[in-house]
Amino acid sequence: MQKYVTKVAVDRIYDNARNGIIGHIVVLFLTALLFWNKIPTNIIVIGIVSHSFLILRRSYLRYKYFKVKDDLLDLEEINSWMRKYRRCMFLSGLAFGLMIFFFQGLFSEYHFLILTILIGLSAGGLYTLGEVFSIYASYVLAMLSTALVWMLLQDAYVYTVGAVLIIVAIYYYLSMARRYENNFKQIIIEQRNVAQHMKKQEQMQDELLKQKDILEYQATHDALTGLPNRTLFNDRLEQSIQKAKRNGTHIALFFIDLDHFKEINDSLGHHIGDEVLKVIASRLNLVIRLEDTLARLGGDEFTIIMENVQNVQYSIVFSQKILKVLLEPISINSQKLYLSSSIGISLFPQDTTDANNLLKYADTAMYKAKAEGRNNFQFYSKEMTELAFERVIMVASLKQAIKKREFVVYYQTQIDARNNNLVGVEALVRWEHPTLGLLSPAKFIPLAEDTGLIIDIDTLVMEMAMEQVSKWRANGLNPGILSLNLAMKQLNHDSFILVLKDKMSKHSFKSEWLELEVTENDVMKRPKEAAVKLKEISELGIKIAIDDFGTGYSSLSYLKRLPIDILKIDQSFIRDIPGSEDDNAIVKAVIAISKSLKLDVIAEGVETEAQRDFVLENGCYKIQGYYYSKPMPANEMEEKLKEFNQ
Numbered sequence: 001m002q003k004y005v006t007k008v009a010v011d012r013i014y015d016n017a018r019n020g021i022i023g024h025i026v027v028l029f030l031t032a033l034l035f036w037n038k039i040p041t042n043i044i045v046i047g048i049v050s051h052s053f054l055i056l057r058r059s060y061l062r063y064k065y066f067k068v069k070d071d072l073l074d075l076e077e078i079n080s081w082m083r084k085y086r087r088c089m090f091l092s093g094l095a096f097g098l099m100i101f102f103f104q105g106l107f108s109e110y111h112f113l114i115l116t117i118l119i120g121l122s123a124g125g126l127y128t129l130g131e132v133f134s135i136y137a138s139y140v141l142a143m144l145s146t147a148l149v150w151m152l153l154q155d156a157y158v159y160t161v162g163a164v165l166i167i168v169a170i171y172y173y174l175s176m177a178r179r180y181e182n183n184f185k186q187i188i189i190e191q192r193n194v195a196q197h198m199k200k201q202e203q204m205q206d207e208l209l210k211q212k213d214i215l216e217y218q219a220t221h222d223a224l225t226g227l228p229n230r231t232l233f234n235d236r237l238e239q240s241i242q243k244a245k246r247n248g249t250h251i252a253l254f255f256i257d258l259d260h261f262k263e264i265n266d267s268l269g270h271h272i273g274d275e276v277l278k279v280i281a282s283r284l285n286l287v288i289r290l291e292d293t294l295a296r297l298g299g300d301e302f303t304i305i306m307e308n309v310q311n312v313q314y315s316i317v318f319s320q321k322i323l324k325v326l327l328e329p330i331s332i333n334s335q336k337l338y339l340s341s342s343i344g345i346s347l348f349p350q351d352t353t354d355a356n357n358l359l360k361y362a363d364t365a366m367y368k369a370k371a372e373g374r375n376n377f378q379f380y381s382k383e384m385t386e387l388a389f390e391r392v393i394m395v396a397s398l399k400q401a402i403k404k405r406e407f408v409v410y411y412q413t414q415i416d417a418r419n420n421n422l423v424g425v426e427a428l429v430r431w432e433h434p435t436l437g438l439l440s441p442a443k444f445i446p447l448a449e450d451t452g453l454i455i456d457i458d459t460l461v462m463e464m465a466m467e468q469v470s471k472w473r474a475n476g477l478n479p480g481i482l483s484l485n486l487a488m489k490q491l492n493h494d495s496f497i498l499v500l501k502d503k504m505s506k507h508s509f510k511s512e513w514l515e516l517e518v519t520e521n522d523v524m525k526r527p528k529e530a531a532v533k534l535k536e537i538s539e540l541g542i543k544i545a546i547d548d549f550g551t552g553y554s555s556l557s558y559l560k561r562l563p564i565d566i567l568k569i570d571q572s573f574i575r576d577i578p579g580s581e582d583d584n585a586i587v588k589a590v591i592a593i594s595k596s597l598k599l600d601v602i603a604e605g606v607e608t609e610a611q612r613d614f615v616l617e618n619g620c621y622k623i624q625g626y627y628y629s630k631p632m633p634a635n636e637m638e639e640k641l642k643e644f645n646q
């Protein structure tokens, strides 16, 4: 409960009580003196005892309050004390009435006694109704009425004495009443003052807090856009980093700078520049997630802290989104402004784990974006940027490429080194990129695999290669077995077998003309599933080759159970033979494995005679490599086939 400082009020009550006691003693003394000879001693004794009791009671209350007067009191405490005090006053009034009754010695006048008591009680009742004044008014009223009734019943002698008594009583009570009234008034006023004071203080406190909030807000926010400023940004970044460290999560920090913003300021004025910044801020606000922090570091520099970044892909997509929304024209005063932005991205913890450096790196990356011709984004780490660009642009254009069939199939011969006969061709896809030119599979196959686009690409390659080979065969040219590379995703695709059969029947392609290559890595990721699928293919009479053999972690027991026909020794082992003892051993081992598993074996990437001789001497006769020929387009291959078929 609220505590009020009421020292003054308590002092007054204290004075009051003291005066009351003195007053009572004086009245008692005077009365006793006046009527000493006229009334029986026992009545005086009763009067003195009853009054003494009341005096004691008041003294006790006074004492109590003397003790607590320096403390803080609450309203309830003051009121409770008041109640006690009033009760005391009431009893004292009652006792006074009784005493007057006894003075008169009219024991038979019961109605007078009853009247006195009733009036005294009603005074008590009244005072409870009013907060302060009624108690005094009612006391005075009670005493006056009592005295009046009493006077009416008396003879002349007593009348005079009675009149004196009434005057004394009236004077005493009136003065008491006034004093008390004033005191209580004072208390009430003081209570109100205190309450008002407290209220004012609370208001002031609120005001102060509000002002503090405003100041704090102003200190941490940018006045123009209302975004967090550099101070708050630094705070947040620090927090984000701590959180990310705890949870092992990643943060991407985007540093966004508007391109040629200075020109807007210079040519159109700062007020337009300000409007532009506001629009930019609100657009950025719309693209960020709730948990991201968008800040304005000053000028046309904005930053975004993105927590819990699951993968780089997301920050790439996000950057593209920002570039896009900031590219949209801004209308100010029926004027259309065209802007672009440059974004730098740094990553926690990949680039650095330090907040200052993270910002610095994002800034550096932003300058890179500017240098790259603006309206683009750059990661701080070069590899990231390259990766990002390749990915982003590639995914989009890869989709286009599938639609537009921008792929061509190259063919590479597979030769039996013992007699230089052509045993087959491997179909190797190339992408005829409209601007980048001919792209090798390494540039887009991994991405296509990631995105699932590989299914469409492989189907396309299958279609084109089968069509081509069928054509050659129809023209009396025999390319041997056609090897198609197959991604596991494609293999696992539900309709793969159907598609395969469909394409084969469409081009009257015999199963013995076909060989499918799956990489060792792909197969060994899920060997059981792969085994099921490969079995289905094998049952169609199609050969299966394990591509890039030696680079994965084949379990020989699995290998034994897979329905495979050929191992393709990866070119990485061929590269350094016969110079490298290790590679020599590996190549020999692979050949030995193929022999023991009764599998065919082919060496990939054979570029030199020495390499060819080495594999040949060790029992691997089939060779695919630049030594014989590079992958080539269909028309060139056709010429080659003609040579072979002569």
Ligand code: C2E
Pocket: 412, 427, 428, 429, 440, 441, 442, 445, 454, 457, 458, 461, 485, 486, 487, 517, 547, 548, 571, 604, 605, 606, 607, 624, 625, 626, 627, 631
């Ligand atoms: P791969 O199936 O192992 O294909 C052999 C790769 O080695 C081809 O690269 C080929 O050009 C290259 N190569 C052949 N002989 C030599 C040589 O003597 N020296 C060197 N340095 N390289 C040689 P390419 O065409 O760039 O293909 C790369 C990989 O892309 C392929 O490796 C294959 O895994 C994948 N790929 C190619 N076309 C397709 C396709 O249509 N579908 C799928 N799923 N993957 C494909």
Ligand code: MG
Pocket: 426, 485, 517, 547
């Ligand atoms: Mg291959």
Ligand code: MG
Pocket: 547, 548, 568, 570, 571, 604
């Ligand atoms: Mg290979």
